[in-house]
Amino acid sequence: IATVTLNRPTQLNAFAKEMVELEMIFGLLSENGRVRVVVLTDAGAHLMQAPTLGLLHLRHCWHLRITMMSTGGRVSLSIYRCKKPVIAAINRHAVRIGITMTLPCTIRITHSSAKIAFPFVGRGLVPEAASAWFLSSLIGLLRASHILTTGETLPAGDKLLEGLFSEVLAKPEKTHLLDSRLLGELYNEPYNSDKQEGVDAFLQNRAPNFTASVEKDLPVNVPWWQEVDTK
Secondary structure (H helix, E strand, O other), X not given: OEEEEEOOHHHOOEOOHHHHHHHHHHXXXXXXXXXXXXXXXXXXXXXXXXXXXXXXXXXXXXXXXXXXXXXXXXXXXXXXXXXXXXXXXXXXXXXXXXXXXXXXXXXXXEEOOOEEEOOHHHHOOOOOOOXXXXXXXXXXXXXXXXXXXXXXXXXXXXXXXXXXXXXXXXXXXXHHHHHHHHHHHHHHOOOOOHHHHHHHHHHOOOOOOOOOOHHHHOOOOOOOOOOOOOO
């Protein structure tokens, strides 16, 4: 598993011209036989923000206006062409290139407090990086048209974005604490032999023979939710 982490947290991971190197990175990962899957994620408050204004000052460069592919578009197409599955793990908010570059990914995962925005119309710009095609292919022309025409900021779980993410988790910190507690209980329960059987089966390259039951051998902190009395 290869992990590509965007790490410019003090600039909210704003897209800079150096990030066009991602095109080369995904090309190399695509051809690397040792890589089975690629995870694209972020460090800091955003997956990636809009480019700095300096990258947009092209109106006096006529030859660039005619021939240049946008840097964000080149990165998105390199992900689209990647021969390996690419998983986008969106830890925080994703705006403009921060969300459009994830559209070619095989799987997109985020959490319920993430904010998603395609604010091109408010900047007087057209959707970048073939995002109009990708978005309409993923969620349908009707909802894609609504999102791109209004440019509004939406929570990741909004109905307009339904189908864009494979999973929209609860707050990541809560999810992490829960899975840590469950793992801790599994490893601390001496009577549950399934955990050792799973490790042994993996090391011996055989199918596991699990004997524990849901009725008797769940971790002591299950259920962790509050049961609702429907009587």
